[in-house]
Amino acid sequence: MLKRSIFILGLILIGSFSVLGQEKGVFWKISGNGLSASSYLFGTIHLICEQDFAMSERVSDKLAQSNALVLEIDMDDPSLQMALMANIYNEDGQKITDFLSEEEYQEIRTFLKERTGMDMDMLKTMRPMVLMSLIYPNLLECETKAFESELMALAKTNDMEIVGLESVNDQLSLFDLIPLKEQYRSFYTYADNIEKGKREFKKLIASYKEEDILALLELVSESPEYKDYQEVLLDQRNLNWIDPMARMMKKGSMFFAVGAGHLAGDTGLIQLLKKEGYSLERLNL
Template sequence: MIKRLLWVSMFFLMPFLVYGQDEGVFWKITGNGLREPSYLFGTIHLICMEDYHLSDEVVKKIQKADALILEVDMDDPWLALSMMAKMHNEGGEEITDYLTEEEYQETRRLLKERTGTDIEMLKSMRPLMLMSLIYPSLLECETKAYENELLKHAKEKNKEIYGLESIDEQLSIFDRIPLEEQYRSFYEYTGNLEKGKKEFRRLIETYKNEEIALLVKMVSESPEYRDYQDILLDQRNRNWIRPMREFMEKGSVFFAVGAGHLGGKSGIIQLLKSEGYELKRIPTGRPSVANSHSDPPIN
């Protein structure tokens, strides 16, 4: 449950900006005085097992690196406690403070039908955490998380594990978005889960094709987060550059962050280039999915 909550938090922190850039999810970082190359890998935080692919080249680079750097340190023994402490609204606000009785009962019924969970006792749970209840029925498949698999490979070779931000920092980002908007988005999402399924399928196909610009464009069309690009993306990317530089100056490291963080003028690739680093794309060996970009729009 805790790991599912973490995947969902990272999924909703994907970026929302379109900008011309190189495509690709796996990159070699050199230059700017580095003694050894480091690597940058873009993930999708939840994916169906049948769509999961991790090339031997990626695994080899993880196992050769000195450390694995994720968005948050998933090897932290205090991670579960930190997540539990953030499950409910700090001020005691409840979903019924923001939805009408009719809207609440409709949402409660839909969740009970699709997930078997009655949210009557979870009224003060944060919208992000409530979303985690939906995902098993939304995906309708056995899932894998890239971060979890990368972590396994790193630990097999006794590599150090670090994070670019703490879980408290990551979850506190949502405190800057009004609860009313978050609960309203949650209500609208639960009311149209079929649309959510189609959108997620397109997202996966786009990731498999490593079409970063299209992936970002798709997420950018989400109206509930359109006004929070700087909070959810730009500031976080800029904050990550200094620790990334410090890690790379110590040795060869392997960074793994959400794929959407790579693109855009405020994306990791462009920010690292502006710092003087050279980035070269490495093929992942995944067969492309033909015509994923030609899918009809979802209404």
């Protein structure tokens, strides 16, 4: 459960929205602007059904040629589990029952009991993002793989350094900017209509496999989590990442792997890097 919670941002995934001038593609080469070696930008989907998972030979080859694997957070950090443990429950003891009606709460309790075997009465103070992680397996209904885990395994095989663009506390703290009431309402919305969530996730996977950035953006534009907080959860993070990416690339070839939604839009990484003077070339998978 704890490992799944780290993927919360990514499963909701896709990024800022601009329908003009966008190309398809989730794998890009970064060059120019004084770089001595090219780096790479790979958009991932954090959890995907095993039968839909495919790691392109080109991706693995470019990773092997790089000096380091750079993820959103360093998932190889030994302090990761401790940070997750410290963020399971609401800091001030707020409960889900403070934000849902008794009828809504009982619906959630029944749903969670049937789907996971867990009793919501024992989880009332658990943070909404962790509760969300409990129902993601119900959206996929399959054995899953995570691109980040597979990339990390390849990196370790090649004795590569693994680093992060932000800390786990940075990522988790983003949820503090969203009122708990809205987070619990979003959780209730998903759990109350799990079939809709399944359909949307299937569309998400299909669009990712087609490398269709615009289709992904259209899906996220309807997402209750991101509708009012896209700037905080995605756009601002993209802006925050540009300087550390630039510093890393000066040291050698970097392989950046982030949620696919961080690539697109006027404040997506592709456009932001171009504005900094870098050349970006799509690489076919």
